[in-house]
Amino acid sequence: SDVPADFNDVSQLSADIQVHMAYLGGNNFVGAPVDGYKANKCYLQQNAAKALVKVQQAAMANGYSLWIWDCYRPQRAVDHFMRWAADLADTSTKAEFYPNLAKDTLVGGYIAEKSGHSRGSTVDLTLARQNASGQWQPIDMGSPFDLFDPISNVGAASITKRQQEHRQLLESLMLSAGFKVYNMEWWHFTHQPPVYTEQYFDFVIQ
Numbered sequence: 001s002d003v004p005a006d007f008n009d010v011s012q013l014s015a016d017i018q019v020h021m022a023y024l025g026g027n028n029f030v031g032a033p034v035d036g037y038k039a040n041k042c043y044l045q046q047n048a049a050k051a052l053v054k055v056q057q058a059a060m061a062n063g064y065s066l067w068i069w070d071c072y073r074p075q076r077a078v079d080h081f082m083r084w085a086a087d088l089a090d091t092s093t094k095a096e097f098y099p100n101l102a103k104d105t106l107v108g109g110y111i112a113e114k115s116g117h118s119r120g121s122t123v124d125l126t127l128a129r130q131n132a133s134g135q136w137q138p139i140d141m142g143s144p145f146d147l148f149d150p151i152s153n154v155g156a157a158s159i160t161k162r163q164q165e166h167r168q169l170l171e172s173l174m175l176s177a178g179f180k181v182y183n184m185e186w187w188h189f190t191h192q193p194p195v196y197t198e199q200y201f202d203f204v205i206q
């Protein structure tokens with residue numbers, strides 16, 4: 001396999017983490033399955049993977065589970081994002097994912113051309129709780145994953161107190177295991193210090 005020796009499949013370390021890779025299917029801001037995602041697997045560099053398992057244990061002790069949308073992201077997926085971003089005529093996902101921003105402003109702040117995800121220490125995630133039927137459901141964070149909008153910025157004032165508390169709970173659980181949040185996106189965390197700083201991996205997730 002092409003997976004680097006120091007990368008782990010997080011589900012192999014913690015079976016109860018909820019993994020729902022957002023770019024595997026078509027329900028994402030691109031509006032199509034993204035290049036490089038062939039399986040619903042969360043790979044991370046092992047320091048980040050082991051730290052995430054600790055966060056999961058702390059979350060479970062409080063009645064929550066982690067709910068993951070993205071982990072290691074192949075460079076070819078980022079290249080796919082850049083092709084999508086350059087096609088200004090395609091605004092088919094605007095209403096759902098960037099209703100208040102022009103498409104040509106997304107790269108840089110909300111979508112990176114060189115992403116920490118491709119270096120293996122970055123994860124997009126939220127907290128989930130079990131409903132009456134025992135199914136895990138993401139809790140209300142005031143804006144959905146990949147809503148590219150100021151409301152998704154850390155500290156956004158336009159959300160309720162309860163939503164702010166949910167974001168703060170996620171941030172403090174993640175911080176306890178060494179993950180730092182990204183100010184533009186409440187769901188995006190990078191383990192510190194990232195092991196790879198210059199390398200952008202490109203193996204297919206399968």
Ligand SMILES: C[C@@H](N)C(=O)N[C@H](C)C(=O)O
Nearest residue numbers: 109110111112115116117
């Ligand atoms: C696209 C979004 N989920 C994300 O991860 N954004 C940051 C900026 C990134 O692309 O690294």
Ligand SMILES: [Zn+2]
Nearest residue numbers: 123124188189
């Ligand atoms: Zn991210």
